[in-house]
Amino acid sequence: MRSGRGKRRIEDVNEDGLDVFEEEEEEEEINVSQKVLFSQVDVNELTQSIADPHRTEESRFESLNSNTREKAIMNLSRLMLFKCVSGQHNLDRLKCIEEALKADGEALSQCKQVGNALFKCACSRLKNVFGFEVVPVPDFMLDELSTKRKDGTIELSSKYKNRFYVLNKVPDDNEGSQSRALHENEASSEKGLLMVILAFAYCKGVASSFSSTKYSARWITEEQLYNLLHTVDPSIPEDPPITPRKRSSDYMDVDSSLKKFVELDYLLLQKVEHDGETIKKYSMGPRSALEIGRRQLIHFCAEILGETVDETMLNETQNT
Numbered sequence: 001m002r003s004g005r006g007k008r009r010i011e012d013v014n015e016d017g018l019d020v021f022e023e024e025e026e027e028e029e030i031n032v033s034q035k036v037l038f039s040q041v042d043v044n045e046l047t048q049s050i051a052d053p054h055r056t057e058e059s060r061f062e063s064l065n066s067n068t069r070e071k072a073i074m075n076l077s078r079l080m081l082f083k084c085v086s087g088q089h090n091l092d093r094l095k096c097i098e099e100a101l102k103a104d105g106e107a108l109s110q111c112k113q114v115g116n117a118l119f120k121c122a123c124s125r126l127k128n129v130f131g132f133e134v135v136p137v138p139d140f141m142l143d144e145l146s147t148k149r150k151d152g153t154i155e156l157s158s159k160y161k162n163r164f165y166v167l168n169k170v171p172d173d174n175e176g177s178q179s180r181a182l183h184e185n186e187a188s189s190e191k192g193l194l195m196v197i198l199a200f201a202y203c204k205g206v207a208s209s210f211s212s213t214k215y216s217a218r219w220i221t222e223e224q225l226y227n228l229l230h231t232v233d234p235s236i237p238e239d240p241p242i243t244p245r246k247r248s249s250d251y252m253d254v255d256s257s258l259k260k261f262v263e264l265d266y267l268l269l270q271k272v273e274h275d276g277e278t279i280k281k282y283s284m285g286p287r288s289a290l291e292i293g294r295r296q297l298i299h300f301c302a303e304i305l306g307e308t309v310d311e312t313m314l315n316e317t318q319n320t
Contacts, residue, residue: 045138045139045140045289045290045293045294047135047136047137047138047139047290048136048139050119050120050123050134050135050136050164051116052120053114053116053117053120054116057113057114057116057117058114058117060113060114060117061111061114061117061118061121062117064110064111064114068107068108068110068111069111071104071107071108072100072101072108072111072118073118073121073122073125074125075100075101075103075104075108076096076097076100076101076118076119076122077122077123077125077126077129079096079099079100079103080096080122080123080126080134080166081126081130081132083096083166084132084166087264088264089264090163090165090263090264090265090287091134091163091164091165091166092162092163092164093115093119093162093163093164094115094162095162096119097115097118097119100122126166131168131169132166132167132168132169133166133167133169134164134165134166134167135164135165135166135167135290136160136163136164136165137156137160137163137165137286137290138286138289138290140215140289140320141215141217141286141289142156143214143215144215144216144217145157145159145160145286160286163265163286165265165286165287165290165291167290167291190257190260193252193254193257194257194261194266194288195292195297195300196229196232196233196304197225197229197257197258197261197267197282198266198267198284198288198292198297199297199298199300199301199304200220200224200225200228200229200301201218201219201220201225201267201282201283201284202218202283202284202294202297202298202301203218203297203298203301203302203310203313204218204220204224204228204301205217205218205219205220205282205283206218206219206220207219214320215320217268217283217284218283218284219270219281219282219283220281220282220283221279221280221281222240222279222280222281222282223239223240225240225282226238226239226240226254227239229254232304232305233252235252236252236254237254240255240280241255258282261285262282262285264285264287265285265286265287265288266285266287266288267282267283267284267285267288268282268283268284268285269281269282270282270283284297294313294316294317295314295317298310298313298314298317
């Protein structure tokens with residue numbers, strides 16, 4: 001997905017009747033559905049470590065029959081692996097544990113009371129065997145994703161409290177073979193659209209507040225987003241749909257993709273009432289911050305728009 005300017009050769013005749021050739025720059029058309037390969041090795045957004053289970057719970061888990069313990073770890077680590085490779089699921093700790101233990105009926109019922117210890121072991125298995133690292137939401141987004149309790153304390157909202165994301169930290173070769181194997185599939189064109197949406201949301205959105213030391217989410221309205229997408233790819237309509245009905249087949253179905261990206265935590269959605277109308281705003285989600293990273297989005301946005309990289313924004317990623 002590269003934006004840039006091409007050269008067009010123009011032939012003309014001067015006053016003396018001689019042929020004159022001139023090269024003129026012309027804009028290249030961008031197709032935002034082109035395939036994009038993800039590289040997570042250089043994404044270094046800080047996160048909290050997975051909390052250690054209570055020593056009593058850890059001891060109870062270790063005291064279980066070795067076959068029972070191994071079966072539970074295998075079920076959970078395999079389930080998490082399938083979910084992360086498909087890219088179509090979020091990892092909810094409690095739901096994953098429940099699903100993994102349910103697979104063998106009552107055989108693994110003893111593990112229900114030691115879920116934290118089981119989850120920790122399954123995450124270690126994924127990292128040691130496959131190179132996948134399981135992490136919670138990034139540190140810099142904790143305040144943005146938290147809610148204020150009645151007693152005045154701040155805590156991570158229930159939606160993200162048990163949410164985890166799987167990162168591939170194994171170095172790839174120069175051809176990106178590993179990244180291709182994981183991501184170059186029928187959904188890869190959708191990832192291209194995601195990259196462009198994220199780049200516009202993060203680099204062209206408006207911050208809800210300003211601080212040089214604290215992250216503030218940037219939000220872009222649905223109208224602004226569609227307008228920007230249309231400028232780089234005419235197959236995307238200039239305005240969002242007025243009704244939820246399907247558009248003409250001549251247009252890319254951005255509407256469905258936006259909904260999917262929100263469900264998968266790639267985007268945050270905010271609905272604001274203004275003059276009797278509901279305005280939708282989008283911002284970078286925690287999964288995008290971890291899998292893609294703010295620095296990659298800044299460079300990517302500059303590339304597709306043919307602009308200079310904003311050094312101020314790059315410095316911000318180091319300070320927040």
